[in-house]
Amino acid sequence: MLQKKTRIVRIGTISIGGGEPVAVQSMAATKTVDIESTAAVCQRLADAGATIVRIAVDSKADADALREIRKRTTANLSVDLQENYKLAELVAPYVDKIRYNPGHLHHFEPQTAWQEKVKFIIRVARENDCAVRVGVNCGSLDPNLLVDAESGKNIDLMIRSAVEHSEFIDTLNFARYCVSIKSSDPATVTAANKRFSVICPDVPLHLGVTEAGLLPEGLIKSRAAIEPLLAEGIGDTLRVSLTVSNDRKEEEIIAGKLILENVKNGTIHSGIWQRAALNIISCPSCARVENDRFVALAERIYDRTRVIKDYPVTIAVMGCRVNGPGETDNADFGVWCGIKSVNLKQKGKIIGTFSYEEIVPKLLEIIEENHK
DSSP, X not given: OOXXXXXXXXXXXXXXXXXOOOEEEEEOOSOTTOHHHHHHHHHHHHHTTOXXXXXXXXXXXXXXXXXXXXXXXXXXXXXXXXXXXXXXXXXXXXXXXXXXXXXXXXXXXXXXXXXXHHHHHHHHHHHTTOEEEEEEEGGGOXXXXXXXXXXXXXXXXXXXXXXXXXXXXXXXXXXXXXXXXXXXXXXXXXXXXXXXXXXXTTSOEEEOOTTBBSTTHHHHHHXXXXXXXXXTTOOXXXXXXBOOXXXXXXXXXXXXXXXXXXXXXXXXXXXXXXXXXXXXXXXXXXXXXXXXXXXXXXXXXXXXXXGGTTSOEEEEEEOSTTTHHHHHHHSSEEEEXXXXXXXXXETXXXXXXXXXXXXXXXXXXXXXXXXX
């Protein structure tokens, strides 16, 4: 597979960039504090071919658990930080890569400049032999960019965020980082990564459609975004973010390998995603999901909405606070799961909170009312 020669970035026992084989990744969906289950799924995914396995860490308890998880798996581990950037110091000794989201650096210690927070993360990564991923996501963009009326569309904001973080990290003389620019829209993913690869040609790229959703649409969306990029030599690692239960996480690896095989054989997706009238966006589930019933709820919504499949409606089904606000605000209807109940939103406004039993019939009722 022809690849553009980005720089080599070592992540544990593997390297990405520099023409190395494209690495396939996945993410654990167990609660991180459940040491036994999390270590087991990490090893399962590694055995299935995941060269990197990501784990979410949101608290000191999660960080403490990671110490034990590291002892029980040979997987190359990446840790997913969100608001509390200072947790990097607690987890770095036990992982091979730290991933941070520029859009979430602002929530914790908002009085501290994002540059100071990135300096902290990079210092910790350097001291602990870790790589870093700058994970830009359309559903959780930097709020400072969003208030800039001159910034343009979301795709421009995503690229701007990725470039400014890359350029700042370069000033710190730290080269062991890669970038991801993700959206739930395949065309946006393709266009954004193409443009970034021209601006920062030496930076390795992690490819993926965020909240790709349930099969088969989740694979179709991912193929439409990723295969054309790989065919042009753009991309050094990938993840297919499917909405599947924890015992089916290997399906992300199978899907990733299929994409690589397609590109190798020349059976490449056209890059044109022919979205159906009804478009369901759903996140892939992780340790942050508030209720374990999330995946079953997403499947139920998918099944029950077949009766309205010809309606031109986008429904976002999200499991937690990370990308939940952004994705549900941008959809026609948003379902944002909490611990015991589910928020239902219409064009960004909450119209009610319902139980896990009530939410699907209520969603269908409101959609039908809006299409009379």
